[in-house]
Amino acid sequence: MLLSRLAHVSQEVAATSARSRKIALLAELFRDAGAEDAPVVIPYLAGRLPQGRLGVGWKILSAPVPPAEEPTLTVLEVDARLSRLAEVSGPGSQAERARLVADLMGSATAAEQRFLLGLIGGEVRQGALDAVAVEGLARATGAPPDGVRRAVMLAGSLPAVARRLLAGGPEVLGEFRLTVGRPVLPMLAHSARSVAEGVERLGACAVEEKLDGIRVQVHRDGDSVHLYTRTLDDITDRLPEVAAAVRGLRGERFVLDGEVLALGADGRPRSFQETAGRVGSRVDVASAAEAVPVSPVFFDALSVDGRDLLDLPFAERRTELEGLVPEPMRVRRVVVADPADEGAGAAAERFLADTLARGHEGVVLKALDAPYSAGRRGASWLKVKPVHTLDLVVLAAEWGHGRRTGKLSNLHLGARGADGSFVMLGKTFKGMTDAMLAWQTERLRGLAMEDGGHVVTVRPELVVEIAYDGLQRSTRYPAGVTLRFARVVRYREDKTAAEADTVETLLAAHPEAAP
Numbered sequence: 181m182l183l184s185r186l187a188h189v190s191q192e193v194a195a196t197s198a199r200s201r202k203i204a205l206l207a208e209l210f211r212d213a214g215a216e217d218a219p220v221v222i223p224y225l226a227g228r229l230p231q232g233r234l235g236v237g238w239k240i241l242s243a244p245v246p247p248a249e250e251p252t253l254t255v256l257e258v259d260a261r262l263s264r265l266a267e268v269s270g271p272g273s274q275a276e277r278a279r280l281v282a283d284l285m286g287s288a289t290a291a292e293q294r295f296l297l298g299l300i301g302g303e304v305r306q307g308a309l310d311a312v313a314v315e316g317l318a319r320a321t322g323a324p325p326d327g328v329r330r331a332v333m334l335a336g337s338l339p340a341v342a343r344r345l346l347a348g349g350p351e352v353l354g355e356f357r358l359t360v361g362r363p364v365l366p367m368l369a370h371s372a373r374s375v376a377e378g379v380e381r382l383g384a385c386a387v388e389e390k391l392d393g394i395r396v397q398v399h400r401d402g403d404s405v406h407l408y409t410r411t412l413d414d415i416t417d418r419l420p421e422v423a424a425a426v427r428g429l430r431g432e433r434f435v436l437d438g439e440v441l442a443l444g445a446d447g448r449p450r451s452f453q454e455t456a457g458r459v460g461s462r463v464d465v466a467s468a469a470e471a472v473p474v475s476p477v478f479f480d481a482l483s484v485d486g487r488d489l490l491d492l493p494f495a496e497r498r499t500e501l502e503g504l505v506p507e508p509m510r511v512r513r514v515v516v517a518d519p520a521d522e523g524a525g526a527a528a529e530r531f532l533a534d535t536l537a538r539g540h541e542g543v544v545l546k547a548l549d550a551p552y553s554a555g556r557r558g559a560s561w562l563k564v565k566p567v568h569t570l571d572l573v574v575l576a577a578e579w580g581h582g583r584r585t586g587k588l589s590n591l592h593l594g595a596r597g598a599d600g601s602f603v604m605l606g607k608t609f610k611g612m613t614d615a616m617l618a619w620q621t622e623r624l625r626g627l628a629m630e631d632g633g634h635v636v637t638v639r640p641e642l643v644v645e646i647a648y649d650g651l652q653r654s655t656r657y658p659a660g661v662t663l664r665f666a667r668v669v670r671y672r673e674d675k676t677a678a679e680a681d682t683v684e685t686l687l688a689a690h691p692e693a694a695p
Contacts, residue, residue, distance in 0.1 A: 181217045183258055183288070184251035185209070186224060187295035193225070194583055199312065206316025210346065218342035220259045222313055224299060230259065231266035234300060238634045240278045241301055241581075245285035247293050258284070258296070298582025310338050317342050323350035331356040333490075333553075336363050336412045358488045360401045360433055363408040367437075367480075367553050369544055369561035375528045378545035378562040379519050385548055386494070387528045388479055388513040390541040390563055392452050392650070393441030394459045396476065398426050401433050415459060421469055422476050431504045433485055437552075438478035438511070448539040451692045452664070453652040479511040482552060494560075495548040515548070532564065539692070541565045541650075567647055568689075570595065570663075570681045571672055573602050574642045576635050577624050580609070580617075588621040588636060593646060593666065595659075596682045602640045603659050603683050611647070611667035620671070641677050645669040651686070651693035659683050660695030 189209045193202050206225070213221050223230050265280045281300075285293050314332060318325040323345060331341045334356040344352045358364060372378035379385060395410040396419075405423045407416045416423055422440055442450040442458060449455075450472070458472040481501040482489055489497050501510065514531045516524045532543050542565025550560030572593040580589030590609040594602035612620070627638040647669050654662040687694045 181213050181221065181255050182251050183253040183255050183292050183295070185212065186221055186255055187292050190225060190295060191291075202312050203315045203319060206313055207319035210317050210320035210342070213346065215343045215347035217255055218346055219339035220255045222310075222339045222342055224255065225313060226310060227299065229262060229299065231262050234262065234266050234277075235268070235273070236265070236277055236281060236300055238301065238578075240274075240281050241297055242634065243278065243282065245282050245293070247285070247290040248287055249289070251289050251292060253287050253292060262300075294582070294585070301581050313338060313342075317345060321345045321350060323353060327353045332365070334358055334362075334364055336365050358435070358483055358490060360399050360435055360483060360486075361404070361406060363397050363399065363406075363412045364435075364482070365412070366395055366397060366410050367558060367561060369563040370559055372545065372562040372564050375532050375543065375545070375564055376525060378564055379516055379525060379528065382545055382547040382560065382562065383519050384515075384517055385519075385545045386498070386513050386515050387531055388511045388544050388546065389535050389538075390544045390565060391439045391441055391477060391511070392449055392539075392541045393439035393455050393474075393477070396422070396438055396440050397482075398422075398434075398436040398438065398476070398478070400426055400429070400431070400435075403427065409459075418459060418461060418465055419469075419474060420465065421473055425476055425509070429504050431484060433483075434481065434504060435483040436478045436501070436505070437480035437482060438476055440474040440476050442472050442474050449692075451653065452650060453693065456652070476509060477511050478505050478509055480552065490552045492551065493549045494546050494552075497552065517548075536566070565649075568650065569669060570646050570648065570686065571643050571675055571679065572605065572646050573640045573677045573680045574620075574624065574627075574638060574644055575602055575604055575640055576637045577620070578607075578635050579633075584609075584617065586621075587617045588624045589617065591620075591644065591668070592635075593644070593663070594640065594680075595686055596678075596680050597659075598682075598684060602677075602680075604657055605659060605683075605686075606654075606657065606662040606666055608646065608663075608666040608668060610665075611669065616668070616671075623671075643672040643675040643677060643680055645672050651690040653693055653695055659687070661687070661690075661693050 189205055192205050196202060261284050265277060268276045288296055314328050315325050318328045328341065331353050332338045335341050372381065375387065397408045399406045405416065405426045406414060407419055407422060409415055419440065442455045444450050454472050455474060458468055458474055461468045478501060481497050481504065484500050489500060514527055516528050518524060535543055542563060545562045547560040572595055574591050575594040576592040577588035578590035580587045590607050592604055592607055594604045597603040623642060624636065624638050627641055628636050629639055630637040646666050648663040649665040651661045652664050653660060
């Protein structure tokens with residue numbers, strides 16, 4: 181398939197807000213694609229590179245290259261070139277990356293260049309996400325959408341399912357089964373504003389701790405144990421103490437869902453940064469395990485003794501979990517059996533308060549009658565956690581590309597320092613509507629002090645309200661911390677920069693992350 185075809189569909193998908201139109205566009209694209217194209221086409225549509233980070237910065241991407249007159253690039257050729265780019269390392273690597281990018285851009289038409297700049301720069305956000313792609317794939321191949329969703333859940337990969345479907349048709353869906361040793365995409369949760377709202381939406385439910393750890397899926401077959409992250413990476417070798425704990429459980433063959441987290445001597449969770457750093461460490465595992473041991477906590481059972489439990493109600497899956505896992509390794513919970521019982525509702529509220537007091541993120545409400553909808557953000561799991569917000573000052577903004585070309589997009593955010601200066605805490609481009617992008621571009625251009633071509637430095641006057649999920653330590657920023665999952669809530673033109681939050685206040689609210 182020519183890249184020009186994919187770039188055109190990407191642009192059309194970006195231009196429509198109608199889900200039905202997006203599905204129709206993707207179905208037509210998949211009908212034209214070959215089975216070998218699927219593992220490239222699907223991640224490209226969602227703005228993902230199969231190669232991951234390429235080590236290419238904006239300086240390289242912004243170098244002008246005359247475009248080709250006619251489209252000749254195929255998606256597979258582009259993928260091969262980007263794979264070569266990802267392999268570049270060592271002395272002279274930046275010059276070699278620049279040469280490879282220039283060669284690629286010189287082979288692309290102007291429209292293809294715009295698509296590639298957005299793709300490599302991480303600015304492809306046209307809404308062609310996996311859920312829409314699943315329906316487009318189902319329509320293109322004549323397969324039932326539910327069957328495709330289940331196959332993706334069990335395979336852990338939409339591109340892998342697409343390749344088989346495009347090659348073999350709907351009958352291949354039966355090949356995808358829950359298998360010990362092959363991870364499945366985890367079930368995810370929507371949000372609710374309160375426990376009461378969650379109970380009203382779900383009915384009978386369990387209210388469980390929401391732990392600030394790393395999601396882990398455990399597969400055991402006899403002495404063979406494998407641990408997978410939510411992105412299905414195998415991290416078994418990094419967590420020997422977790423693997424040992426799993427081997428100590430009663431069963432011999434099972435798949436469990438849970439989290440791992442680092443705990444202090446007082447039983448409270450250590451900072452997320454420490455847990456993430458430990459799970460991410462690939463060297464000197466023994467020393468890392470001694471310095472920051474992690475513990476597993478389980479909350480669901482997906483398979484036991486060869487029995488697939490995915491379609492069972494959560495209450496039954498929990499019973500299976502209790503038969504395998506001792507109480508100290510199970511997530512704490514309370515059950516609201518009768519939503520009309522005011523006493524049960526009050527107990528659930530107290531449970532949330534106690535959970536927060538123990539240092540955890542919040543709670544997750546889970547409908548007792550719901551199956552495990554792997555790989556989906558299902559309406560039967562609802563997370564409730566306090567939303568942290570800050571009033572910060574915009575210090576600079578980056579020119580966008582792709583859909584955001586010509587707009588100031590990625591904001592540099594600062595809090596007030598003890599000396600009256602502003603201390604940068606991180607960046608965000610999330611939470612912005614098209615109208616907000618247009619407004620902030622005009623407003624920030626009026627505050628501009630310097631335009632370096634990529635970053636526009638502005639007078640620190642504009643206050644923006646930012647929601648965030650917590651802090652993590654970072655040596656990249658002067659306060660030693662950065663915001664986790666920061667997103668724009670609204671601009672506060674009613675506030676002056678002198679009324680913005682301070683670094684001191686922020687660190688006092690999150691002592692666990694203080695450097």
